Amino acid sequence: MINLTIGGVPEHFNYPWYVALKNKEFAKHNINLRWKDFPGGTGEMNTALRNSEIDIAIILTEGIIKDIGDGNPSKIVQTYVKSPLVWGIHVANNSSFQYVSDLEHAIIAISRFGSGSHLMAIVNAYNNGWDINKLQFKVVGDLEGGIEALKNGEAGYFMWEHFTTKPFVDDSTFRRIGNCPTPWPCFVIAVRNEVLEHHPEEIKAILNIINTKTATFKNIENIDIILSKRYQQKLEDVQKWLSITTWESENSISKELITEIQNKMIALSVIDSKANAQKLIKNMYI
Known part of the structure; x- marks a missing residue:
């Protein structure tokens, strides 16, 4: 069994991972996936990826694009939440x-x-x-x-x-x-290059599992009540959040999307220059 660590913010966006982990769905594929909370958010996760403290991150699109451009040895493997934050x-x-x-x-x-x-x-x-x-x-x-x-x-x-x-x-x-x-999809899944090189099949399995989970996430019985209690939010706020949030169901990310996002980031002065899309992404299904 391979040991992998994934990081993300302790927020409602990542509850699908909690469900999959609780159901031991990754273990069925001989993957011991351990979750680590990052209340400090994307900057904290970028540091953890660089230091090999985590292998995978559920991370803000703008933050990881900028950090990979600045030398973070990781790649984006797919969009996670495609609606804006x-x-x-x-x-x-x-x-x-x-x-x-x-x-x-x-x-x-x-x-x-x-x-x-x-x-x-x-x-x-x-x-x-x-x-x-x-x-x-x-x-x-x-x-x-x-x-x-x-x-x-x-x-x-x-x-x-x-x-x-x-x-x-x-x-x-x-x-x-x-x-x-955000003027772009808000969360992506990023993986360290070393992990992508040595464990591509395990990463594919993880993506398949989480995409299956998010595809039916809103249909979980009483999911609004469950999220309201877990994250101590009003039920009507959770229901509104669910109505405007859309997860990705594809297993890849296109060069065209990354180029479009970078163009917007340059126009908004968030980054100074555009990196080659191939430096930023890894399509696991070609």
Whole structure:
């Protein structure tokens, strides 16, 4: 049996993996797949891939594209969630900021440089016509760090996934003053090159299992209630999230899609140059 470690954020997007692991579906293929939570998000996972701490990551598209371009020895093997991710723009509840336009010169709390919270802050600034070169950042590590930074006045705003942060909006820890959806599919599956070279059949098996699971995920009886309890979210919020979220059911990713995403990232000043798509992806089914 081969041992592999997969990383992802401890959020509702990744519950299909929990179900497959609980049912020991990977073990049936002689794969001991171990899950590791990364509350710090994409920047933390990029470091873990580079350090061989994990073999596979369920990771934000913009973050892994940028990091592979910067030397991360991994490749994207497929899209995981093909719908956009909705990023909430949050300020402290007692903040004087009322509108997104008020935030142009405010310090931005981010989990890490190269993370989704960092890159999407650039996208948001571009969308609002701000000077990206004048943005100021405060590294806070994760969602809890973002809460503290806004509470202590070390940062003016913090961007994180809309539904994950909704309980903190409901209890008045945060006040959400806007949203910023990603202009591309939000999550992809990335694998270290060494693992792709030595264990391609196991990776194919993992992809087949998770795609089968996500294809019927919304049909699981009472899945909205299950997610509401597990992630401590209101039932109506979970139902809305399920209605706008679409998982991938294909086992590959095209050069055309990656090129299209990179073109958008360059236009939005998220990356400076475009990498050859072949450097970024590995089609497991050719």
